[in-house]
Amino acid sequence: xxxxxxxxxxxxxxxxxxxxxxxxxxxxxxxxxxxxxxxxxxxxxxxxxxxxxxxxxxxxxxxxxxxxxxxxxxxxxxxxxxxxxxxxxxxxxxxxxxxxxxxxxxxxxxxxxxxxxxxxxxxxxxxxxxxxxxxxxxxxxxxxxxxxxxxxxxxxxxxxxxxxxxxxxx
Ligand code: SF4
Numbered sequence: 001x002x003x004x005x006x007x008x009x010x011x012x013x014x015x016x017x018x019x020x021x022x023x024x025x026x027x028x029x030x031x032x033x034x035x036x037x038x039x040x041x042x043x044x045x046x047x048x049x050x051x052x053x054x055x056x057x058x059x060x061x062x063x064x065x066x067x068x069x070x071x072x073x074x075x076x077x078x079x080x081x082x083x084x085x086x087x088x089x090x091x092x093x094x095x096x097x098x099x100x101x102x103x104x105x106x107x108x109x110x111x112x113x114x115x116x117x118x119x120x121x122x123x124x125x126x127x128x129x130x131x132x133x134x135x136x137x138x139x140x141x142x143x144x145x146x147x148x149x150x151x152x153x154x155x156x157x158x159x160x161x162x163x164x165x166x167x168x169x170x
Contacts, residue, residue, distance in 0.1 A: 005114060005125040008143055013120045013160045018145030024126050025140030026112070033096040034131045035111050036088040042068040042076040047105035054103055061089050070116075079105065110152065117159055124148060 007021045048058055066078035080089045090099045098104055112132050114125045126143070128135060141147055149156065 004128040006128055007123060008113070008126050009124040009145070009148060011122040011124065011145075011148065011156055013117075013122055013156070013163050016149065016156065016160070018148055020144060024143050025136050025138075026126070026134050026143055027137040027140035028134045029137065031096045032133060033087070033091055034133075035108075035129075036091040036096075036098065037086060038129065038131045039107075039111065040066060040068075041079040041088065041105055041107045043079055043105050043107075044076050047076075050103045051100060051105075054100060106155070110155070113152070115152075115155070115159075120163060122156060122159060 006024065008024055009021060010019050011017070012019075043062060048062060051061060052058060061080050063078045063080045068075040068078065081087065082089050082091070082093070085091075085093050087093065088098075090104075091097070092099055098108070112127045112129060112135055114127060116123045116125065126135060134140065
């Protein structure tokens with residue numbers, strides 16, 4: 001689904017200094033689950049391996065007919081939808097809870113944020129999806145450097161740790 005996205009911040013991956021570019025608030029409305037229906041979620045190889053470790057087979061949750069590219073770079077296949085509910089196969093239709101929440105794919109963990117790495121800089125975007133009531137929710141938290149490092153510090157540090165390897169390959 002095409003979506004507007006706004007640049008919220010950039011993170012210097014060497015220093016973890018965060019520069020905020022636009023003001024936005026966010027609060028996930030628990031159990032809303034609209035993103036589990038509306039989005040097509042890309043799976044990285046690491047996501048597939050983690051979910052397989054839970055005892056699922058890839059054919060149960062990978063939709064090999066839908067793939068994602070950034071430019072000509074293949075990013076991954078999509079997570080399958082339940083053909084009856086059109087929701088993610090891992091969403092419990094009764095409770096609206098994710099069955100693999102702790103091991104969910106990176107894209108689910110980040111949503112509605114999208115991280116795009118350019119060299120030593122991580123650009124942080126927010127998708128302005130009209131179906132997500134959390135974006136600019138009146139009780140939402142202002143997205144600041146502190147917010148990003150608290151919520152996603154482990155992911156940002158993972159990208160940071162790969163930086164050395166990337167530099168060596170050049
Ligand atoms: S659509 Fe937005 S508010 Fe609803 S569960 Fe997803 S991230 Fe949270």
